[in-house]
Amino acid sequence: MVNVYSEDAPQYSTVAKWAAEFNRGRTILEDDPRSGRPADVITDEIVAKVQNIITTDRRIKVDEIASECGISHGSVCNIIHERLHMSKVSARWVPRNLNAQDRHQRVVSSRELLDIYRADPENFHARLVTGDETWIHHWDPETKKDSKQWKNKTSPPPKKFKTQPSAGKIMATVFWDSKGVLMIDYKPPKKTKITGAYWADLMKKLRNAIKEKRRGMLTAGVLLLHDNAPAHKRRVAQAAIRECKFEQLNQPPYSPDLEPSNYYLFRHLKSHLRGTRFANDDDLIAATEAWFGGQGEDFYFQGIESLQHKWEKCIQVHGDYIEK
Incomplete structure (x- = not known):
């Protein structure tokens, strides 16, 4: 491997570890699945679920979405902003409800x-x-x-005290x-x-x-x-x-x-x-x-x-x- 890859070759200890694993019967290179929460919880199913929750109630809070989906607050924010490209804004006043x-x-x-x-x-x-x-x-x-x-x-x-326009x-x-x-x-x-x-x-x-x-x-x-x-x-x-x-x-x-x-x-x-x-x-x-x-x-x-x-x-x- 050194002859082929030169300085990019892995260390001897790493190659020895791989060889030992394959001698014990291992046939794949990917890591074995771990118990508990997966490393990446932002799956397509979770994104779709968050989108459906927001569509149903556009005033819902991030913590409420996180609790309902069983994911973290940060993951919900990531889905909303990075995957759905949504943001929460205040309603604007309009002169009339146009028919x-x-x-x-x-x-x-x-x-x-x-x-x-x-x-x-x-x-x-x-x-x-x-x-x-x-x-x-x-x-x-x-x-x-x-x-x-x-x-x-x-x-x-800085602080700003609420005041009203003069009479x-x-x-x-x-x-x-x-x-x-x-x-x-x-x-x-x-x-x-x-x-x-x-x-x-x-x-x-x-x-x-x-x-x-x-x-x-x-x-x-x-x-x-x-x-x-x-x-x-x-x-x-x-x-x-x-x-x-x-x-x-x-x-x-x-x-x-x-x-x-x-x-x-x-x-x-x-x-x-x-x-x-x-x-x-x-x-x-x-x-x-x-x-x-x-x-x-x-x-x-x-x-x-x-x-x-x-x-x-x-x-x-x-x-x-x-x-x-």
Whole structure:
């Protein structure tokens, strides 16, 4: 063996042990089976059993699966993550339990809007105006995720006390396009009822803002994208939209995930304001407008451009809510 394998040859004692085993009648090279638990408990049968247990109860705990299957906690984790490629996540809040008709309407609207976009993307970007209202608080505490920080292994983890947003707040209604903010209207907490008359008045103010800030847009024709809130559908509001000669796009109901103000603009604004205390409404308004003014055209353009992906994704998931 040394002549054949040189330095890779086994030691003499090992070869002598093999020879002795074969002289005693051994005919195979594999180790004899041992009593007790097998070395590898992750068999195809066990994997299938774990998968069936999880499918039956998706909230079941790892220790409960381990007890039912008679395997260790670590083996269950290995099966879930490495073999089944599953992870446990929290449920997400959605605005509404969409029925079949709601999902169908979201798909139909997304297809119509995609057709308009794809016919002339450049023209769509130049003409689209969107807007919605949102609450901004004098104090909006950081989330647990926002407060993450680096630490050494020996350092104690930081603590964060649970707090609620302040009662002091303002409702801001913002209209914007691919170039920036066109107008903002603020309402104090005691006067935040959005009526048809209020929305009609906003449409007239919006038209004046477009005329002042976007030369040629009124002539080209404004594409107005806003949600289907009851006040927006009132006769007086619809009359004002027609009077302003805005072309209203067919936004599906119960769809904040398809409104760039909600999933893009307000999310970034509130992330910026979160964790800062404002003494009064004026300070909050000043900080809000400073942030809007500090964003370049690319930021607003990306928000409008993202609509294409949202509509495509809505169609792919058959009208269900979009995670991202």
